[in-house]
Amino acid sequence: MNLFSFVRKPRPTQTAQTAKDRLQILLAHERSSGTAEADYLPMLQRDIIAAIRKYVPIGEQDVDVRMERGDQMSSLEINIELHGAAPPRKPV
Amino acid sequence: MTTEAKKDAPLGRVIVITSGKGGVGKTTSSAAISAGLAKQGFKTVVIDFDVGLRNLDMIMGCERRVVFDFINVIQGDAKLKQALIKDKRLETLFILPTSQTRDKDALTKEGVEQILAELKAEFDYIVCDSPAGIERGAQMAMYYADEAVVVTNPEVSSVRDSDRVLGLLSSQTKRAETEGAEPIKAQVLLTRYDQARVDSGEMMTVEDVLEILAVPLLGVIPESKAILKASNVGTPVVLDEPSAASRAYEDAVSRLTGTQVEMRIQGERRPGLFQRLFKRAS
Numbered sequence: 001m002n003l004f005s006f007v008r009k010p011r012p013t014q015t016a017q018t019a020k021d022r023l024q025i026l027l028a029h030e031r032s033s034g035t036a037e038a039d040y041l042p043m044l045q046r047d048i049i050a051a052i053r054k055y056v057p058i059g060e061q062d063v064d065v066r067m068e069r070g071d072q073m074s075s076l077e078i079n080i081e082l083h084g085a086a087p088p089r090k091p092v
Numbered sequence: 093m094t095t096e097a098k099k100d101a102p103l104g105r106v107i108v109i110t111s112g113k114g115g116v117g118k119t120t121s122s123a124a125i126s127a128g129l130a131k132q133g134f135k136t137v138v139i140d141f142d143v144g145l146r147n148l149d150m151i152m153g154c155e156r157r158v159v160f161d162f163i164n165v166i167q168g169d170a171k172l173k174q175a176l177i178k179d180k181r182l183e184t185l186f187i188l189p190t191s192q193t194r195d196k197d198a199l200t201k202e203g204v205e206q207i208l209a210e211l212k213a214e215f216d217y218i219v220c221d222s223p224a225g226i227e228r229g230a231q232m233a234m235y236y237a238d239e240a241v242v243v244t245n246p247e248v249s250s251v252r253d254s255d256r257v258l259g260l261l262s263s264q265t266k267r268a269e270t271e272g273a274e275p276i277k278a279q280v281l282l283t284r285y286d287q288a289r290v291d292s293g294e295m296m297t298v299e300d301v302l303e304i305l306a307v308p309l310l311g312v313i314p315e316s317k318a319i320l321k322a323s324n325v326g327t328p329v330v331l332d333e334p335s336a337a338s339r340a341y342e343d344a345v346s347r348l349t350g351t352q353v354e355m356r357i358q359g360e361r362r363p364g365l366f367q368r369l370f371k372r373a374s
Contacts, residue, residue, distance in 0.1 A: 014293035019248050020300045027255050027304060 029069055041065055048078065056082055102135060104212030107219050107348070108237035110261075112253030114224030116245045117283040120319055120329065122221035123151045124338070125241065127328035128345030130185035134216035137176065140190035141233035142223035143198060149189045152179070153326025163191035166203030172210055181331055186215075196229040208236050226260060236266050239348075240278040241310055246285060246296040251304055254280065258307060279310035281344060286315045287357060298357070311344030312357050313337055 045065045052058055064079040109122040119142075126138035139162060140148035149155040154177045160170035165188075172188075179185035188207075191198065211218045222233035234240065240261050244254040258278055267273045282298060289295040298312055318335030322328065330338045330345070336358045343353045 016246075016290070016293050016296045016300065019296050020304065023248055023251055023304050026252065030252075030255070031259070 025069060029074075041067060048080070052080060058082065102212065102214055103216040105217050105239060106208060106212070106237045107217060107239045107241060108222055108234045109219060109241045109243060110222040110230060110234055110257055111224065111243040111250070112226060112230075112257040113245075113250045116243050116250050117313070117319075118224070118243050119147050119151050119221055120323065121241065121243050121281060121283065121313075121341075122148060122219055123328040124330050124341040125345055125348065126217070126219040127152075127179075127182065127185060128330045128342055129217045129219070129349070130179070130182040131330060131342075132345065132349065133184060134349070135184045135214070136217040136219065137186040137188055137211055137215045138219040138221060139188040139211075140221050141199070141229050142221065143190050143194055143196045143229055144192065145223065146190050146192040148221050149177075149187065150326060151323055152187050152328060154179070154187055154189075155326070158189045161189050161191045162207070163194045163198045165207055166198065166200060172207060181327075196223075196227060196232075199228060199232045201232070201235065204232050205236060226256065230257075231260075231264060234261055234265055234276075237261075237276055238267070240276050241281050241348075242278055242305075242307070243281050243283055244301060244305070245283055246290070246298075246301055251296075251301055255305060258305065279308045279347075280305055281310045281313065283313040284315045285312050285357065309355065310347055311340055312355065313340045313344070314358060 045063055048065070049058065049060065049063050052063070058080065062081040062083070064077075064081075066077040066079075068075045068077065107125075109118050109125065111118050119140075122138055126136045130136040138148065138152070140146060141162075142148070143163060146158075146161075149158055157177050160175040162175065164170040165172050165175045175188055177187045177189065179187065208218060220233045220237065223229040234257075242254045242257055242261075244250050261276050261278050262268055265276055267276050280302065282301060285298070286295055290297050298309065302309055314336045316335055316337035318332060318337045319329055322332040325332075329335070330341050332338060339358065343356070346353045
């Protein structure tokens with residue numbers, strides 16, 4: 001605390017609107033599909049790993065599944081990391 | 093103040109005070125609402141459903157008079173009349189404390205139903221103080237309710253939990269399961285409301301919370317020093333000296349009994365400039 005800290009009024013932080021927006025988005029999801037909604041993500045991750053392993057060797061940690069919930073739409077992002085260099089291209 | 097019991101047949105309304113989240117003011121509100129109802133002349137009993145974590149007795153100031161409890165009655169070890177504690181301030185008010193040593197499994201649907209049936213024959217209002225969470229204790233407290241007061245703070249986790257509880261009230265209760273029954277009348281009681289923080293945009297407004305939860309508003313209880321003071325001495329806030337909080341609870345109680353009362357949001361009187369300067373200097 002410095003000498004002038006009581007003179008400078010702290011700027012009000014308008015966080016109430018953020019709270020309301022976050023709640024509205026979250027509850028819209030929870031109400032529509034219950035709380036079990038995200039339960040399929042671990043299973044999905046397992047299935048994806050199993051499917052890819054049929055063709056390429058990958059580890060448990062190489063698949064990253066993320067869900068981004070939005071107001072209008074949600075997106076599912078799946079990142080699969082493949083190890084090793086790309087196979088050499090056949091000369092044309 | 094009318095404290096004489098009304099002579100007609102008892103109303104027998106079961107009201108659950110619930111919230112999901114802990115620490116939002118369920119027990120404080122249960123004590124204030126039941127005392128407020130009794131003060132208006134309604135014969136009222138308030139039941140503590142928080143088995144194992146007894147606290148209503150302290151807030152009501154009768155902790156040294158507990159002999160038998162709710163669980164003793166359910167298990168047939170005591171008669172209901174023996175377990176009911178008569179309030180020393182209002183003769184229309186009774187407290188049914190819970191057990192401090194048993195766990196929530198001691199609550200059975202049949203046991204609760206039987207006790208409520210007995211109480212309905214004698215009381216106008218049966219106020220059920222729910223434990224936090226959505227486990228057995230909370231389920232039992234809400235199962236037989238006719239009305240629900242969902243205590244909510246203007247804060248994200250509390251609002252989210254209230255939404256969840258509203259979902260349970262409309263699906264996991266006797267009224268919800270009974271074909272053709274009128275659904276539980278659920279209303280929000282917004283507590284710890286701080287008008288100054290709302291004005292500066294730090295706290296969600298009454299309208300924000302109602303828009304999200306989409307249920308009627310029973311009342312707005314301002315953040316108030318009177319609450320802690322009343323609980324320190326074991327007096328329901330409406331029986332303590334008048335404060336913004338006690339007035340807000342009394343308004344909420346009137347609305348609960350069907351009286352139209354204008355919604356006024358009153359904060360505690362903020363200290364004036366001189367008072368603040370004086371405080372800083374001291």
